Amino acid sequence: MTMVLPTFPERKVGLTEGYSKNSNHNGMTLLCLLYKRIKRTLMSCTFQLTKAPEHLLQALHEVIPHCELIAQQLPETPISLWLIPPVFPTDRLDDEVIRRIWNDTPYWIFCWASGLAMAQWILAEPHHVKDKVVLDFGAGSGVVAIAAKMAGAKRVICCDIDQVSLNACRENALLNDVELEYLDDLYKAEQVDILLAADVLYDQCNRFFLDEFLKFAPEVWVADSRVKNFSHTKYQKIDERSASTWPDLDEAKEFRNVSFYKTL
Numbered sequence: 001m002t003m004v005l006p007t008f009p010e011r012k013v014g015l016t017e018g019y020s021k022n023s024n025h026n027g028m029t030l031l032c033l034l035y036k037r038i039k040r041t042l043m044s045c046t047f048q049l050t051k052a053p054e055h056l057l058q059a060l061h062e063v064i065p066h067c068e069l070i071a072q073q074l075p076e077t078p079i080s081l082w083l084i085p086p087v088f089p090t091d092r093l094d095d096e097v098i099r100r101i102w103n104d105t106p107y108w109i110f111c112w113a114s115g116l117a118m119a120q121w122i123l124a125e126p127h128h129v130k131d132k133v134v135l136d137f138g139a140g141s142g143v144v145a146i147a148a149k150m151a152g153a154k155r156v157i158c159c160d161i162d163q164v165s166l167n168a169c170r171e172n173a174l175l176n177d178v179e180l181e182y183l184d185d186l187y188k189a190e191q192v193d194i195l196l197a198a199d200v201l202y203d204q205c206n207r208f209f210l211d212e213f214l215k216f217a218p219e220v221w222v223a224d225s226r227v228k229n230f231s232h233t234k235y236q237k238i239d240e241r242s243a244s245t246w247p248d249l250d251e252a253k254e255f256r257n258v259s260f261y262k263t264l
């Protein structure tokens, strides 16, 4: 069953209190979300009232107890994902829960702004991936991989170091009726035609992947809302698009602009 919520006017919000200078600032973002008094006005949102996969719920509850997962359609895409609800109960967040979120951030419960922007771009310009073998590095929920497959890619490999993320990718692939492949380590990957990476530069330690990606694909696309213009001889910034993490994290305006980089 599908329930379409009414359309609300676009929200004008104050900024979250900046980002942590700590490398794990996506964890910080999540904490910001959970601490905030959440008032949500959504542009429009479609929820599917089917039951969430039990193993994903279990994995989520190990980090955040009592939190639901809802299949939600992403803005300006036909893609639905199992994500946390836009309104989240914050009253049960004790120190232990916060510690677990911090140490073991379940990235897959959000579609990050860069992933959404990249998925929208792929669906709008499918020729980039059509008939190609694609690898989605740091797949998270699998949003980019699903978009690539919908756009006509021959094969799409979700690569994520987190097994639960790969499970979420599997469930999200089922939800969208697409067939994907799964890999837990980039270094096990074969050569592909295109490597896509959305929101994986949040940790300074991940920057070396910009060089590693080049070993696996002749064409690499990186989308990132945190890093505004990295300097690398093999990449150029080619575009900037606006997008928000879904459900909306009330991120600062500067993080609602996603930069796109492509290999030269």
Ligand SMILES: C[S@@+](CC[C@H](N)C(=O)[O-])C[C@H]1O[C@@H](n2cnc3c(N)ncnc32)[C@H](O)[C@@H]1O
Binding pocket: 026, 107, 108, 110, 111, 112, 113, 114, 115, 116, 137, 138, 139, 140, 141, 142, 143, 144, 159, 160, 161, 162, 165, 184, 185, 186, 197, 198, 199, 200, 202
């Ligand atoms: C912020 S999430 C982005 C998810 C998705 N691309 C999106 O935009 O919604 C970053 C993802 O990168 C994954 N990741 C981090 N380090 C990785 C590594 N060394 N190899 C593969 N995946 C990694 C994390 O597990 C996480 O799922």
